[in-house]
Amino acid sequence: MDEGEGGVIHTRGLTKRYRGGQLAVDGLDLTVPAGSVFGFLGPNGSGKTTTIRMLMGLVEPTSGTARVLGHAVPRSSRAVLPRVGALIEGPALYGFLTGRDNLLRYDAADPAADPRTRRARVAAALDRVGLTAAAGKKAKAYSLGMKQRLGLAAALLQPRELLVLDEPTNGLDPQGMREIRSLVRELASDGTTVFLSSHLLDEIEQVCTHAAVMARGRLVTQGAVAELAAGARGRLVVTTPDAGEAARVLKEQGVGDVVADEDRVTGDPPERDLAEVNAALVTAGVRVRGFGLERASLEDAFVALTGEGFDVAG
Numbered sequence: 239m240d241e242g243e244g245g246v247i248h249t250r251g252l253t254k255r256y257r258g259g260q261l262a263v264d265g266l267d268l269t270v271p272a273g274s275v276f277g278f279l280g281p282n283g284s285g286k287t288t289t290i291r292m293l294m295g296l297v298e299p300t301s302g303t304a305r306v307l308g309h310a311v312p313r314s315s316r317a318v319l320p321r322v323g324a325l326i327e328g329p330a331l332y333g334f335l336t337g338r339d340n341l342l343r344y345d346a347a348d349p350a351a352d353p354r355t356r357r358a359r360v361a362a363a364l365d366r367v368g369l370t371a372a373a374g375k376k377a378k379a380y381s382l383g384m385k386q387r388l389g390l391a392a393a394l395l396q397p398r399e400l401l402v403l404d405e406p407t408n409g410l411d412p413q414g415m416r417e418i419r420s421l422v423r424e425l426a427s428d429g430t431t432v433f434l435s436s437h438l439l440d441e442i443e444q445v446c447t448h449a450a451v452m453a454r455g456r457l458v459t460q461g462a463v464a465e466l467a468a469g470a471r472g473r474l475v476v477t478t479p480d481a482g483e484a485a486r487v488l489k490e491q492g493v494g495d496v497v498a499d500e501d502r503v504t505g506d507p508p509e510r511d512l513a514e515v516n517a518a519l520v521t522a523g524v525r526v527r528g529f530g531l532e533r534a535s536l537e538d539a540f541v542a543l544t545g546e547g548f549d550v551a552g
């Protein structure tokens with residue numbers, strides 16, 4: 239694979255200012271490693287869709303560079319895009335055609351697709367996304383999740399080195415979300431690099447190996463998900479029937495941001511031996527039922543990096 243030294247997707251200083259003056263993407267340096275499931279995370283309006291549209295050659299950057307599979311875009315979009323499967327802003331489907339006929343149409347629109355093997359290709363793609371049984375139904379009768387899977391099947395008619403999915407689970411019910419997420423994992427296990435945008439932190443934690451976090455058009459951080467979360471310290475959690483007294487002692491011991499909630503007191507752990515903190519609680523007569531550090535989540539990392547909560551509503 240000729241993705242070059244910089245990863246499957248590589249941008250430097252990528253910037254988009256819309257005509258109205260809105261700076262949607264501001265100096266983005268993104269590196270997506272080959273074989274990763276890369277989560278592009280940010281609240282609504284943080285510039286994810288604009289970035290994806292620049293990567294797909296649909297929007298001209300104001301400045302900066304972008305390479306996809308080793309080729310400069312938008313200059314070489316025509317050469318590189320056939321190697322990329324994309325699902326952006328919901329698939330364009332004909333409701334009055336069956337799922338199978340929609341795919342046959344997609345395949346027929348691809349000048350590189352051999353008509354003799356068309357039906358086999360469509361059958362394989364339907365099977366891939368679990369739509370074989372529903373292939374004869376009209377697309378308008380499909381649930382949103384099935385439509386999304388049909389869109390993915392269209393993106394998978396040809397073997398792809400990279401899949402770009404813009405908010406693939408947006409609007410789906412929990413079952414539909416699970417289906418798309420497990421499909422993404424499956425595709426990735428076959429070696430396809432998957433780049434997906436999401437405004438859902440837990441989604442990124444569940445399916446992605448790597449992530450980049452956007453806020454207001456700028457990159458906040460990027461890297462392996464496990465490392466991003468490990469960079470933030472987890473919360474100290476004390477379970478006790480004496481929450482009020484525990485909170486007082488914890489503050490005395492240098493624990494920050496102490497929050498008492500019924501029989502649970504949490505706080506930011508101090509830079510000292512936690513055994514001493516525990517001993518202080520016991521000495522003060524606090525009945526400690528549980529004491530420990532909660533594993534840091536990507537959300538903790540986000541809050542630590544931006545000083546803001548992760549507002550999914552944007």
Ligand SMILES: Nc1ncnc2c1ncn2[C@@H]1O[C@H](COP(=O)(O)OP(=O)(O)OP(=O)(O)O)[C@@H](O)[C@H]1O
Nearest residue numbers: 256258260262280281282283284285286287288289
């Ligand atoms: N065609 C456009 N013309 C002017 N401004 C735009 C245009 N498209 C997007 N914007 C603005 O650019 C900013 C980034 O939008 P973008 O859609 O890229 O964000 P996003 O993170 O993908 O959010 P969402 O999940 O809501 O799509 C927003 O402030 C948006 O209003």
